[in-house]
Amino acid sequence: MLQYIIVSTTGTVLIRGARQLLTLRGPKEPRRRAALNDLGIIHDGSLLIRDGIVEEVGTTRRIENLARARNAMEINAAGRVVMPGFVDCHTHLVFPPSGGPDPDEHTAARLVCSNTHQRLEARARSHLEAMARHGTTTVEAKTGCGADESAEMKLLRVLSALKHDPLDVVATFLLRLPPDESGEEARQAAIESVLTELLPKIRRRRLARFADLVWDSDGVSPECFARYLRLARGLGFPCKIHADQRSPAAAIATAIEHLVVSISHLEHATAADVLPLGGSPTMVTLLPGGSLHNGGHYAPARALIDAGAAIALATNFNPRHTPMLSMQAVVALACLRMGLTAAEAISAATINGAHALGCADRVGSLEPGKSADLLLLDVSDYRELTRQFGANLVRLTMKRGKPIYKAGEVARRPPRELRRG
C-alpha cells in the first residue's frame, strides 16, 4: 500500500480501460434541467494524468497509443467506473464539536474553547480521512459558534491547518445568532460585532472563503440579514444562506436579491416557494442526509429541477446530529427519497458542488487542465451507486493524481484451517 503510493507520486499516470468513464465534461456553467442527466460518459475510457493534472481523456484505443502514455504508471480500471471525486459543498465538520452530552449552542462554543487545538484538529482529520475513503476529494466546512470571537477564530485556525491534507477544505464563516431567549437586543449586538470586528479580521487573515448565515427571522428583521450580506460582500466574501427553518420564502427572496452563491437546506420549502429560483444564478444545495437524520422533511428537489434551478448535493455532515459523511449515500438518498435520477444526483454531487464552492474551473469534472481528483468504483455501472445503499463502492480515491485511499483485501482462510473448522 505504502509502496503503491510512493511509486505513483511522480510523473505520468495512465488510468486504463474503464468500462464507464464519467467525465462530467460540458459547459462552464452549473448544470440545470436535462444537462444534469448528461454525465459525458466514455465507454472503455482512459485518462492520462501528468503532475496531478488531467492531460488527456478519451477512448482507451486513442489514449494508450499516445507517445506520452508509453512510460506511464498504469492503473487498470477494466470493468469498473471512473468518475470525478465528490465535492461535498456543505458540512459542519468542526461545529458543534463531538464529545460530552448534547450541548446547547452556548455550551458548544465553550466546548470549542476548552478543547485543545490539537484535539479539534485530530477529530476533524479523522472525519476527513473517512470522507476520503468514501470518495470525497473537496469539502466545505462551516464554523457557527455565533459572535464568540475566540471560539470562531479557533475553529478557523483548525480548518486552516487542515486545508490541503488529505482533501481540500474550504472554510466558511457561518453567522449564527444567539437563541431567541437572549432577546432582540442581544441578537442585534451579535450582528454588529460580527460585522464591525470579526468578519473584517477573518478577511484580513484570509481564514474563510465564504460568509454564510443561519436564516432565523424570529425577532430579527430580514433587513438585518440583508445588511450582513451587503457588508460581507463589500469585504469580498461571496455569501451563502443556510435556510433550514419553516417558511423559507423570505430567505429565498433575499438569496436571489443579493445574488448569494448558494442557499441550502430548504426542507420546509413548497414547490411554489422555489419557483423564483428557476432562472437564478444561486445554487440550491440539497441535504437529504440531514432529512434522514432530523425528521424526514425533504426539499422539493423535482420542483427545483423542473423550474430550472441549479442544484448541488452535500452531506450536511455534523459529528453530533448528522453523522453521515458518505456522498455515495447522499446520492442514493437523493434518488430514493427525492426522485432524482442517478445521473442528476452525480452531477449535483460533483460539478455543481464545485460551482457552489467557486472551484468548478479546477475540480468537479475530468477534463484536460483540471486536477486529477477521481474515484475508481468497484462496479461496472454508475447506477449501482443508487442500488447499493450503504455500501462503500470506492476502490481508489485520487487527489491531484495521487492515491489517497486504496481499498484493502479481505483475507481468506487457508484451506487446511477450513478443513479443521
Ligand SMILES: [Zn+2]
Ligand atoms: Zn447545514
